[in-house]
Amino acid sequence: MTDPVDERKPTVIADDVHLTYKVSGKYAKRGGAMALARTVTRTSTPGLREVHAVRGVTFTAWEGEAIGLIGPNGSGKSTLLRGIAGLLTPSAGAIYTLGEPALLGVNAALISTMSGERNITLGCLAMGMTPEEVEERFDDICEFSGIGDFISLPMNAYSSGMGARLRFAIASSKAHDILLIDEALATGDAEFRRRSEDRIKELRKEAGTVFLVSHSLGVVRETCDRAIWLEDGLILMDGATEEVLDAYEERHDPKKAEFHRQQRGAAKKPGAKKRAAAKPKAAKAAG
Numbered sequence: 001m002t003d004p005v006d007e008r009k010p011t012v013i014a015d016d017v018h019l020t021y022k023v024s025g026k027y028a029k030r031g032g033a034m035a036l037a038r039t040v041t042r043t044s045t046p047g048l049r050e051v052h053a054v055r056g057v058t059f060t061a062w063e064g065e066a067i068g069l070i071g072p073n074g075s076g077k078s079t080l081l082r083g084i085a086g087l088l089t090p091s092a093g094a095i096y097t098l099g100e101p102a103l104l105g106v107n108a109a110l111i112s113t114m115s116g117e118r119n120i121t122l123g124c125l126a127m128g129m130t131p132e133e134v135e136e137r138f139d140d141i142c143e144f145s146g147i148g149d150f151i152s153l154p155m156n157a158y159s160s161g162m163g164a165r166l167r168f169a170i171a172s173s174k175a176h177d178i179l180l181i182d183e184a185l186a187t188g189d190a191e192f193r194r195r196s197e198d199r200i201k202e203l204r205k206e207a208g209t210v211f212l213v214s215h216s217l218g219v220v221r222e223t224c225d226r227a228i229w230l231e232d233g234l235i236l237m238d239g240a241t242e243e244v245l246d247a248y249e250e251r252h253d254p255k256k257a258e259f260h261r262q263q264r265g266a267a268k269k270p271g272a273k274k275r276a277a278a279k280p281k282a283a284k285a286a287g
């Protein structure tokens with residue numbers, strides 16, 4: 001008997017991908033104190049230094065999947081996202097994408113001296129919408145961003161959260177083959193987060209693939225069905241969200257992992273709700 005044929009469509013294939021940055025100066029990664037020391041002692045500027053941010057990553061993403069990229073600071077999540085978006089070329093290995101990836105990051109390019117309104121128009125045109133489509137979606141985008149009258153002010157008058165919300169509202173107004181989201185959801189308030197999570201679920205239904213970089217495991221739990229755990233530029237685990245998040249918490253936050261285990265255990269027992277309600281302090285302490 002032959003193996004069953006996988007009918008899902010692969011959208012992103014990463015094949016032993018390495019991504020590196022070239023930084024000028026021997027002291028480039030050692031922070032301000034060394035830079036100051038160099039300035040003070042007037043030593044000459046040393047040559048290029050390489051930062052090997054992603055060190056051999058392999059995975060296949062499928063149509064309809066929402067994948068959370070998790071990992072501690074500096075583990076290579078944003079770099080990998082930039083690689084998938086085509087903004088960084090692998091120094092070794094290859095990334096294949098089926099369709100056009102759209103990167104929505106905290107640094108996604110909008111023009112800060114222009115108003116939110118102008119940026120909506122430009123952003124939508126840049127994503128390939130016709131002027132009629134832009135007009136049709138304009139009000140929805142303003143409303144979704146929830147930034148009210150600020151929409152007519154230049155974006156440099158926005159808080160970073162407002163900017164991120166507008167960027168998310170623009171980018172998610174169109175169905176993307178591959179939508180890459182870098183921390184955007186962490187910046188909104190609870191209400192905006194809920195709406196964004198719903199929007200991501202809609203985008204998934206439209207058969208796209210969503211990658212989400214987030215430090216909030218809660219957001220990943222809510223939004224993603226698969227998680228990839230990066231540590232020091234390597235994949236430590238790739239699988240169902242719950243399993244990966246549990247293992248991640250076990251390593252990085254054992255107290256919280258224990259709390260979640262207890263919560264799940266309690267939820268399985270009859271009368272669990274009553275007991276959970278009687279112990280709000282335990283939840284707060286671990287939470």
Ligand SMILES: Nc1ncnc2c1ncn2[C@@H]1O[C@H](COP(=O)(O)OP(=O)(O)OP(=O)(O)O)[C@@H](O)[C@H]1O
Nearest residue numbers: 021023051053071072073074075076077078079080
């Ligand atoms: N533009 C850059 N130039 C040089 N090195 C960089 C650059 N961007 C990131 N790095 C380095 O690459 C490594 C991975 O960084 P990256 O931003 O991808 O990690 P991350 O997991 O997204 O981190 P965080 O959770 O803090 O956002 C780090 O060592 C970082 O210092």
